[in-house]
Amino acid sequence: MKEKATLASLSPYVPGKPMAEVQAEYGIAKVVKLASNENPFGSSQKVQAALKDALTDLEYYPDGGAKELKAKLVEFHGVKESQLLIGAGLDDVIQIISRSLLNSGDEIIVADPTFSQYELHAVIEGAKVIKVPVDDKGQMDLTGMLTAISERTKIIWLCNPNNPTGTYLPQKEIANFIARVPEDILVISDEAYQEYVTIEKESSSLPLLSTYSNLLVMRTFSKAYGLAGLRIGYAMIPEALNRAFEIVRPPFNTSSLAQRGAVVALEDQGFIEQTVAVNQVELAKWESFMLEQGLPYYHSQANFIFFDTQQDSQLIAKKLLEDGFIIRAGLRTGWLRITIGHKEDNQQLRDHLVKLL
Ligand SMILES: *Cc1c(COP(=O)(O)O)cnc(C)c1O
Secondary structure: OOOOHHHHHOOOOOOOOOHHHHHHHHOOOOOEEOOOOOOOOOOOHHHHHHHHHOOOOOOOOOOOOOHHHHHHHHHHHOOOHHHEEEEOHHHHHHHHHHHHHOOOOOEEEEEEOOOOHHHHHHHHOOOEEEEEEOOOOOOOOHHHHHHOOOOOEEEEEEEOOOOOOOOOOOHHHHHHHHHHOOOOOEEEEEOOOHHHOOOOOOOOOHHHHHOOOOEEEEEEOOOOOOOOOOOOEEEEOOHHHHHHHHHHOOOOOOOHHHHHHHHHHHHOHHHHHHHHHHHHHHHHHHHHHHHHHOOOEOOOOOOEEEEEOOOOHHHHHHHHHHOOEEOEOOOOOOEEEEEOOOHHHHHHHHHHHHHHO
8 A cells, every 4th residue: 555645745733732631641630721722711602502402313414515504604794605615624624725726736825834734735735835934023925925926826825813923914915915916826815813803993805805706715613713623614715616616525524513503603793702802801911921021922913822932942831731731832943822811821821931931
């Protein structure tokens, strides 16, 4: 048996340690996970109630067309049903897009650092990844990305706010960028953290969909909606790509529970407002902390903060793990990414950090 040649340079994804494992390994009672940008407040109570009611009929396949959820999204975003692609989280959506569009020898352009899945799926399909470093503020270098375009470019992946830097680019800059990209190149705006943006009122690229036929916008229920365990996300796509995506998408890729949960989650925008309000307050405290400690960091518009420990960040992450805090190292030498958690947990983590730094 021989694996696909493009897999040779890749390794399996290593997720953050599960809380139970850390608890058992270090013999600690309380473990706080601030590694995967999950919502510390859980999810809407309404979703939890609706899911209990949805536990019947599990013997049936889900609605492969996700009609109810699509109808809700049509109403919520004012898009057409044919502009929607539903996936088992954005990880699934990213895979469907890559598998549908990329041939061996094609190129994609990404920021560096950014979310790792864009690169992974491009490499699996035999495409080449052109990385454009973020600037000294941690922001995507859109001019650099334009310069990186070649005849082989198929997709440009924007992540706004960008994971892991947390930085956000105003919609005007995104619009100016798309206007300069040739129409046969797909521009993707991954808005996994869009709900958290507070510096700009219209913080989504969605209004640009009617102007640019080569724009795709992605959203997920895993972050602000607090439903990472359900696995559901979606994209608003160019209609011209609907056929290809529906061929590649596995017919029952999202479960009936996930579809139902997503519908109810969209109806509870109060939960999102509360989540975002607390995040804003707690994020400000983290930024003050970085300033006090003299640690370089990027301005975040998301639910995490990325900063330079100016020492061995893997070692600091390991020591924090022994204290019961799971955070994310390994995204850039010396740097750590911390998800904004509960007020008390944030404070405790800062207290521990001061001792280690
Ligand atoms: C978390 C994340 C995703 C993936 O989320 P799903 O749980 O697969 O929906 C996609 N993009 C970015 C930038 C993320 O941070």
